[in-house]
Amino acid sequence: MELLNDMALFVEVVNAKGFRRAAEATGIPNSTLSRRISALEKAIGLRLLHRTTRKIELTEAGQRYFERCRRIVDEARLAHEHLGDMLAQPSGVLRASLPVDFATTYLAPLIAEFAHLYPGITFDLDLTSRRVDLVSEPFDVAIRIGESEPSHLIARPLTTFTPHLYASPRYLDQAGEPDTPEALQQHRCLGMLKATAWTLHAGTRTVTVPVSGRFLLNSMGMIRRLATLDMGIVLMPDELVADELAQGTLRRLLPHWHGAPQPVYAVTETRLLPAKTQRFIEFLRERLGRE
Template identity: 80%
Template sequence: MELLNDMALFVEVVKAKGFRGAAEVMGMPNSTLSRRISALEKAIGLRLLHRTTRKVELTEAGQIYFERCKRIVDEARLAHEQLGDMLAQPSGVLRVSLPVDFAITYLAPLIAEFAGLYPGITFDLDLSPRRVDLVSEPFDVAIRIGESENSQLIARPLITLVPYLYASPRYLEVAGVPDTPSDLERHQCLNILRDGTWTLNNGAQTLSVAVGGRFMVNSVGLLRRLATLDQGIVLMHDEIIVDELRNGQLRRVLPEWRGKAVTVYAVTETRLLPAKTQRFIEFLRARLA
């Protein structure tokens, strides 16, 4: 590598027709440049330059060496640029851990759009409900709802989700429409949390309401489905039930009241990310913003 650098310095001296101009181009002292070229001549055992007080001229051996050096240096620079372009282009396998229902309902169209933009990337998407270990498992990024328990990981916020209350028109027809949060205590409430309490606020006050029902499940997707099947009221984010709202399977209940907001993060083990991961996170932040 040092020899290649000295060859590049020699080429610059010849092109500049002197040490002073080459030293300015290379950003180094004139004396240092002269010393490096002398060391190069000594290393290869050839006199490359005739030095005078005004200029330098190539020797016959120097002319041959210059032509070869220029070709080698140009090829090395081109290879370096091509390597840099290759490394900067998103490619390879992108391994992502995703929350099941949020990914299927909300992120799937965005992932498809991203895939169309970067055909060099292939995808390994894990939708298991467990939280993967980014330190010991080969994932590039995890999309997580709520903050990470591991403070050593890097969490980049993507979007804040606000849950609201929803039920099917049929359930409300049979059970009645609640008028106040306290009315929820008399309704079937579909809950994913085991404490049986919903914290609601309307911008002016915050209330904790004890809720219960016949179903206690650990799947957001099943809760959503049970709500469409007239089984009760659910507290859920718009982004997860967008289709059910569009087709009228669910409608908002107590519309002025909402649950506690949660943030969706892109979590990585390090800040030093390959292009594929960096572009994916940037894409999601731009779209979700």
């Protein structure tokens, strides 16, 4: 490797037509360049340059050696660039655990975009509502929403979602539209299991309202679908109801009030990540951060 570096410096000196210009181009002191070329001449047993105070000239042997060095250095540079391209295109199987509804509703287009960018990566995606064990199970990364993590895991924030209140126009025609958070107690509310109250915020104000309804579910997708079927009011991030809002099947209520912001983050067992995992996390952080 040292010989290759000296050959590269020799090519630089010849191309620059002198040690001073080569020193300016490489940032290596003039005296160091001269010493390295002298060491190269000694190592190969050939005099490569005629030195004068004004210029340098190649010897006959130096001319032949220069052509050889230039080919070797160019090949090494191309090999290095090829290696860089390989490193820029990570490959392998990316094993990820994703929340079911968030993945199918929101992440699917982003995963498809990422797959187009990195054709060398294949995907083993586990869509589940359970909290996978990143230590004992073979996952590279887990995407989680609004959950605290054990201290031995590494959580990288991706974005934050803020829940708001929604209902279908037909439900509101039938049951009326609440004009205060407290009025939610007189409505059918669709919530996750064990959620018997909703805490809402508006500026510095905070209100906790008891809620009830005919359904308790463990699927945000099912809650959203029932809301479009006129079964009640939901508290859900805008990002998960974007299509329904665009289609007019859901409408936002009490626009000044919202639930507690929910962090979204990528969780790994270690900070030392393979390229495929690092690129996936960076990609999601960039895309989600734009929303």
